[in-house]
Amino acid sequence: MFGRKKAEMVAETAALPGRDFDIPTADTHFVNGAALKGPYPQGMEQVQFGLGCFWGAERKFWELDGVHVTAVGYAGGYTPNATYEEVCSGQTGHTEVVLVVYDPNKVSFDALLKTFWESHDPTQGMRQGNDVGTQYRSSIYTYTDEQLAAAKASKAMYETELGARGYDAVTTEIRSAPEFYFAEDYHQQYLAKNPNGYCGLGGTGVTCPIGTGVAAE
Incomplete structure (x- = not known):
């Protein structure tokens, strides 16, 4: 469905120019009514996860106890305030991501990582299942040094588990969070708005041995 060009990262010099204003989006979360863009309650932490089609990915996280709000958007590329159509063209460098705002006193970062790893196949490079393109690449974009270290450690741990079951190396991109651009x-x-909507998200069936679901006291 996609050409080879869309499965290769665009050069920054060839990326679409984008725009200097935000793409209009929702004000509140459709499921829990929380403000999508904040301000978020004091003590909340954030992380961005990319694991394929963001429709299904977002639901994985808003269902977790301790998650204050989720939003889908674009990050990791070059084009400011890109549209969905531009991201799908492969000419922005962005991947589809979920912004997760969570209470670390109610859900641990390891629990979020466990959900991330077990909800997709992180060995597929610029694709996820039948969805092919740079916008479907696996990624973790972190906001603190502690998150970054934990994400890298979990990658090594899960790569060992996957390798023992015949999977290739993990291709997940892990780095400090770039700017997050809210999707339409x-x-x-x-x-939640379209319960029968398409979602090609699927895990490997391999357990990632981290995460208890509740942060330590």
Whole structure:
């Protein structure tokens, strides 16, 4: 469905120029009513996860106890305030991501990482299942040094588990969070608005041995 060009990262010099204003989006979360863009309650932490089609990915996280709000958007590329169509063209460098705002006193970062790793196949490079393109690449974009270290450690741990079961090396991109650009209104909490909507997200069936679901006291 996609050409080879869309499965290779665009050069920064060839990326689409984008725009200097935000793409309009929802004000509140369709499921829990929280403010999508904040301000978020004191003590909340954030992380961005890319694991394929963001429709299904977002639902994995908004269902977790301790997650304050989720939003879908674009990050990791070059084009400011890109549209969905531009991201799908492969000419922005962005991947589809979920911004997860969570209470670390109620859900641990390891629990979020466990959900991330077990909800997709992180060995597939610029694709996820039948969805092919740079916008479907696996990624973790972190906001603190502690998150970054934990994400890298979990990658090594899960790569060992996957390798023992015949999977290739993990291709997940892990780095400090780039700017997050909110996706259009109709993408936010898409599967809550469209319960029968398509989602090609699927895990490997291999357990990642981290995460208890609740942060340590």
